[in-house]
Amino acid sequence: MGLLSSYLKLNFLGLFKFLNSMNWFIVFFSLINLSMCIYEDQIGKFDWRQTYVGRIKFAQFDTVSTAKKLIVATEENVLAALHLKTGQVVWRHVFESASTGNIQLLHVSDKIVTVSGSNPYLVRGWDSGTGVLLWEWSLTLQDNDRADFSEWWVQQGLLVHMLPAFNSHIEVTMYNLLTGHNRGATSKLPAPWVNEGCVLTPPFYSCISGNVGAQRLLSLDVTSNVVQIISKPLFDYISLDIFEGNLRPLDANSAVPGFIIDDKKIVLIKNNDFELLSVNVADASASASIIDGSNGALLLQAWTDNTLGFSLVAHNVNTGQEVSELKCSDRNLRIPEAEIAAVMCTKTAKEQHACRILVNGADDAIHLMQQGGRVLWTREEALANVVAAEFVDLPVSETEAAIESEFDQKEGSIWAAFSRRLQTQFQQLQTLLHSFQHRDRTVENSSSNNLVRDYFNLHKILVLVTDVGKIIGMDNLSGEILWRRYEPSLDAESVAVFTRRTAWHPPYDAYLTIVGKHEETGNGLVISLNPINGELVGERVLELDARLLQCAMLHRADEEKLHGLAVLYEDESIQVFPVSSERLVEDMYIYVADRETAKVQGYALKYDGKSASAQKIWSVALGGAGSAGHRIVAAAARSRLERTHSPGRALADRSVLYKYTNPNLVLFLTEGPDPVHKEVVRAVAVDVASGAVAAAAAHRRARALPLAVHADNCLAYLYRSDKHRRLEIATMELYEGKERWLPAGAAFSSFASERAPAVQRQAYILPAGATAAAPTVTERSLTDRHVLLALTTGAIVEIPWAFLDPRRPAMPTAEQREEGLLPYAPELPLPADAVLNYNRTVHRVRALYTHPAGIESTSLVLATGLDLFYTRVAPSKTFDLLKDDFDYHLITIVLVALIAASYSTKYFASRKMLKMAWK
Template identity: 30%
Template sequence: MRLPLLVTITLVAAVTAIFEDQVGKFDWRKPLIGCPARVHFDKIGSKSDRLLISTEQSVLASLVLNTGNIGWRRIMETPEEESTSGLVFTKDKEYIYSISSDGRSARVWRKQDGVLVRQLTISEEKSSVQSIHVAHGKLHVASGKTLIVFRLGDEKPLETLVSKKQRIYSEFFEHDDTLLHVSVFAGETELEIVKINDNGSFESPKHSKLDSFNAEKCYHQAQYISCIQGSQIQIIDVFTQKVYKFSADFPIQSVIGAGKLILARGAQKVEVLEVTPENGVQVRKSLDLKPSEAVGITENHESVIITSPDAIRVVFVNSNTHFSAKRGDQTDQKSTKIMENSIPKTIFARKNEKDWEIVLVGDDCRVEFVTVDDTSKFVNLEWAREESLINTVSVEMVDLPLSESQQMIEDEFEEEGQQNIIAAFFRRIHSQFGQLCRHIQRSVEKIIYVVTSISRDGNGVSDFINSVRSAGQMSSAASGPFERDYFNLRKVIIVVTSSGTVFGIDSADGQYLWKLWLGETFSPLDSQLDHKRVPLFVQRTTAHYQLDGLASVVFSNKNTHNGIIVSFNPMIGKVESRNELGFPIKRLSLLPGHTHKHVFPVMLIGKNDQIKIFPSITPEELHGSTSSLHLLDLQKEGVQGLKVDISSQNIQPVWQGNLGLTPDDEIVAVKGKSFNQKVHSQGRVLVTREVQYKYVNPNLAAIASINKANQHLTITLVDIVTGQVVHSAAIGKAAKPIHLVHSENWIAYSYWSDKGRRTELGIIELYEGTEEQHTQKELFDSKVGQKLPPVVTQQSYIYAQGVDAMSVSETEQGLTTRSLLLAHPSGNIHEVSRRLLDANRPMELTQAMREEMMIGYMPEIAVATEEMINYNQTVHRVRGIKTSPSGLESTSLVLAYGTDLFFTRLVPSGTFDILKDDFDHVLISLVLTGLVVGSYVTKRLARSNALASQWS
């Protein structure tokens, strides 16, 4: 009996969480689902309802209708082709049926908890044209060329029909227990209609001719297909194969259908149409609209919903009555700014006994669930979700403004003209008196809080200690979101999405501080590496407390394709200026010099080499900073180095070449150094006590290219000023995905090795040798020839996991050992110390090397669970990792973004500059006080005892 008990106790003691005393204190996670494409209201028996949602990001989720929380979420494979149609799915009473793997398989999910019940094979061919339907106890699936029928519960198909051509349109229609599949093949305009019998067999196809067919402008509902042709609608009844035509007096933009009703939407008008076999197409209602309004129809087809950022109108189809309700103040109580109402894009609505339940999807992917009662004048906002964060493309972290006491210190030492000693003395007295008053005020607040807590909760020692701790937390929380903490650990995270929204997020808990929508004409910029990007620049930080911070985001107008730059206050999201250029943007860069208002200008270069600088600068402001800027231009013909004369705003090509790359080489990554990155140590001390100086070239760019023909990966290091190839490394049998980071004097990269069938990590380090060739490292000049070429050391390691994203930690002074952050496809984020990923790890260790704590070379980089910075907080589909320094040299702030957002603190070398967070200040203070009092009392007692012993 004792032995099993001992074993049980031992096992329980061994089961401990990673950082169990810090879970949730310094990190947070925001799970997202994406922009909804299909929404279904669904009942959960006698309990509350839920929303079944499929999104454009191939996510299937169930949301609790009352709260908007995620009940369960299933993330599918990312499709090869981007599509706004989202994941295709259908449902019955117990299960959900979806198509995944680019149309190659169908999956059956349990509604209640999202558990995968079974997976069915459709075809080996990929296709983006898919449809699925459940009827008569059978599952009907169409994907690409394949039309297939399964009996529910079976994995073998009953019937399969394979066409010779690829479908460009595919839908199922059911009416009066008759099931049809309608499709259109590539290069044809007629419909192919296949009737599916109750036993799953297919009848001979029938064809219906059309004047023209465009899959992007054809919509379907119960038994009709509606195709738009300018101001005309062609409506096909697929069951009777009758074709109806309707002409409107305005250009029709879209069509929404439910039952026999069809809503033809124009720019400022909507026609409610009804199709009947006897009378054809009739107009039931004609409603006026504004461009900012969206229109939808309820599930029971009785009312039309018209919504705008300000109000919601409900128009009854069967009567002439309607009512309107205002959308009230959408204030988030935990935010510092009103969340702006987004312009609605899609409406999903149903009518209950008491009210209308409406799901609104905005242009910025903001999802709102509102209820409207015909007796109320206002819309009731139940919950809202900001799903555009799933499309995050740019991130910056901005320091909070200085606190009042910190501003007093800055004012005390600020020099204003010629000050005499008397003025400086009174200035210091005034500043310190203000600090004393602030300290007394906070101390009084703490004392009142402690006394109130003790009188309410008790008067024991433990209650007293807890009250003091709570008072400290209360005072720190009361400092407000716009006041910098002592160690500058709390920041405002600026997040820009490809949906056209900019968010300000509090890094302490992930709450939204403000939101900025960039408008309907927003469109991301096209990069030279075929990536969509929305550059974000912090032009002025909050270090200058007399001036507000300033940030800018650059994008293009989707109508004119001209560039737009929007400048805003990063603390409150207030737009300072919006400027539209007269040309498309080809290149842009943040200039190293600043204006007299401490603003770093942004230089924008057009396709015809036009140059605009925001804000504009004068030649006098260029004094003390560089008057020219060198840029690297990637083109299909080759690589080119450009010199930009900022004063005259001219661009001159300096050098041009292919850098040894062939036309078959595809450039997949280009990484330069951050201009504000700090390198603390100029060299590395060797075992021989010699110093190996780092080759720190701020003009060095790392270019990664892949040749698919011979599977060669090439890493080229080029000086963008002179065009000199500093180093080139070739790796054979390599393939995508390829990731690259560039920091200090080293470059780390990852790639998939086809030869080893594994992921491998590589490291390249550059040194000047044991003799320093540049005496002033901060004034590195690429045009000054070096005595010797750089000494290059490189090494490769085996990594047992895939890599989705790669980044490197950043600290304020660069003292702390850097760590690489590797995001896995499984959702983990692995911290790999730079000491492990070292190109100088020796094969055999000598005694001197052991004394220097060097690590011997091992081909594998171990993946330990305790090195996962997100422990069990899975972060799916990580696309990028942003790191930022804090006020503590030991601590780096990390934000990983993808399908989820995850924020945490990173301490690569441990918290060597601060006490542990669980250090008990109150207890140690009480112990020290007790020791001092005890020593004093003991001293008095010893003196009395000695005196008494002498008298005796």
């Protein structure tokens, strides 16, 4: 919203002044002007949403209802039904993310039964077709300490709860599934042999117990009225010399209760007796399950070998013969630590098996296969836990690259330039002719070729790093996964992503580096890849020798346009990748903030001709001296991509209020206890090059949310006011004043400015809960700035900075009104048409990522959380783009008609003149 339109708007308002009070109209009309809504036919045109459920915990096929579905319960506390043919979510319930939402049991029969929570538990019944809640009752266990050891299952319409007391007894209670009515008292079964290694294969509870060398295998049907313990010496089944004591149950709701001893032998429980299977476990990591086949029970095993890939075998349990039609071995299919999650087999007319096998991998991906190993669909559930995202520019097409390289070379005489010009134009002609010849072929492989930059640079690649260590490349326009790479050793808890070389520098490829921790050692792990195709480049996967404090990208690129990566080790030594970039370390400052102690330290990096080193130059204690318990909740720096092109704000008296634009400023948000005000939140803006504090504010009786926004000279952060029990958003703007400190165009230096900026402060009430916040970023920061907030309701709202402006006056004067300042209102309006994702609710948004597009008006937005949502926003409307439904045909016809009409009238006019002259 430029100055012009707000000026017009205010004049327009004057018209209605006699109707009502001013405020409401200002708010009302500014909403009409500022909000970005879309038309109904634009739904899904610029945006997409992908719904995920998280890593599968339990899965069962719903075979009862007419539309076949797969019911899943996940680690993310989601209960969902997936379409069997497409894998899409049919319905989904997202429970609380805390332990109160943990799903303990999933049972699918004609209804779905779940047990969720952790003492008290909630037992719920759901309709499998629609996902509607049918009934619910709660259950509280007396013994809260041992409640975590509870085991649940459903048997003959009764919910069985089993609580083992190690080395003592087992408590079993049965409840009516629908009402929760307790059938009789809790029965205590004496079982001194129960230990931690016991496994449950409903209704049997099996253990290995006894002294080393004389262990026995024991099993007990805990639901039977008569206590019948099956007890056999273990050496009947396995040689005790190499026994490690490992017992694991069969996967995927095995049709016959059974377990695997030491990853070697499979023992089933049949007719109250153990039965050792003649078929051995195919691979130590194999996941096994028993299913009801056409000719008796089948044993299904699936595993992944590093060289042979994924394998699946099936044996007849009774005969031990292999069932050939189910066998599969696929070298190209990589499912790390494959595990059978659910199996469903039906018999076809020719006594063949038609099976659907759901395989879960360590990379959180689930694959639905049919017999023979054909994958019907795959869901990348790792995307429910994205920890870092980066927008990467696409490379230009070959012809454009040739043109750019032509204009890149500036030196040389005029003749050299002329000859180069002729040469490149000849080349372009050649490629043009070439493209005509091979037009048919290019159409075929257009899907791989169309990864080139578009004119407005709206098409990008999203590189998503997930919690489980899977790195995924995604097309931002379609949401299609282009490549995926699983790095099991990556601990993505605190991961940094750097685009070290963009695709703007042909012939060099783009280069992206992910810095994280090693899963086991905690040392630094550097993964470098080409973000366009996901192939490893440069350092590839490099494990460093020590733990890292900080990492940063050098701001100067080398000859190959590659920015070096500097890592700071715990012993305060520096290493630069690649080594040749070490000499480019110059004027570089990094800071290390300790989250728990709220201490921040700054280092200057230097190259002394031989090697790069770090010198600690400043340290501050944001918690204050001697006050323990303060911790940093959030640190917000300006986006690396942001460039400020306006040095100040024009005031109504035609003077300029100059902004304090310090690129090194970082906003730290801390919280901690206070002896007087219970809990306090502090916001401190620190220049992280020199360690000087630019602005600070303290909130009493408040708790911080880890949400802070920092763009240009604007700072905003959220906190929960304990006094008023509401969410508030505080904003700050830093100004130099009405005179510039530095001459126009002079570079800012943190070490040559001792003046502190003037700070404007204001606070607003946010009438909603927020989970993520981000400012919009545009190419040149000339467009208005909006703040995006993801709310707990699943909406992403766009709030114009004009609403958060700390300069909003309580009683605006005429001058302030002319400037376009809105009168102060304590509560922020969150109108429905400011919701970016209209009715597409996105659950548990964890972060919002914004990135500038090639056109100034537009900013690209990605929301990650349980769902992914991508859209683009135009804070000042698309002033540099034609409307989406612009009628090109009409304007062409009108133009042609006008030209034709003007020529024809000219002709007729001259004829008339001639006739008149002859009269």
